[in-house]
Structure formats: structure tokens, C-alpha cells
Amino acid sequence: MAYVTVTTWEFPADIDEGALTGAIEKNLSGLKEMGAERGYSVRTSDTTGMVVMVYPDKTVWDRIRATVEKMREDAQPDMNSTLTGVLEGEAGVEV
DSSP states (O other): OOEEEEEEEEOOTTOOHHHHHHHHHHHHHHHHHHTOSEEEEEEOSSSEEEEEEEESSHHHHHHHHHHHHHHHHHHHHHTTOEEEEEEEEEOSOOO
């Protein structure tokens, strides 16, 4: 069953949108290269957003977890953003 991670972020209202989008695209592409099936960046307000990643299973997630956690740490100062939450778990229902 698929394994899903969700991170929530806060960033300044005056953030450079082009730089933000470029950084997110680069990171999501990197995660796909490491085994993610797909990823989504969702803007939830002028100063918040979330990233949803779907992995084929928990085994893939466990293999790359440390790398992803490092990417999250590095993204905070690079984009003047703050990681505000992390959720993860195995998908229980898929339609």
C-alpha cells in the first residue's frame, strides 16, 4: 500500500515566487528520482503551503527518510521558510 508524507510550511508573504517554485520543483524531482511516485505542492494561503509526497510503500520511504529529512532542514534557511508540521502514514483507502 502507498505511503504518504505531508509537510506544512510557513514563509514570508513577500517571498520570491519564482525562487520558491524552482526550489520546490527541484526537490520534488529529486524525490521522484529516489523512488516517490508523485508529489504535490499546495499553496494554502499567502504565507503557508504544504508538500504531499506519495511513495509506493513504506520500504521505499524508510530507504530515503534520512535524505528527505536533511532536504527539509536545508530548505528552511535557503527559502527563509519554517517547517511547521510533518505527517506520514500508510494509505488506508485508495480509489
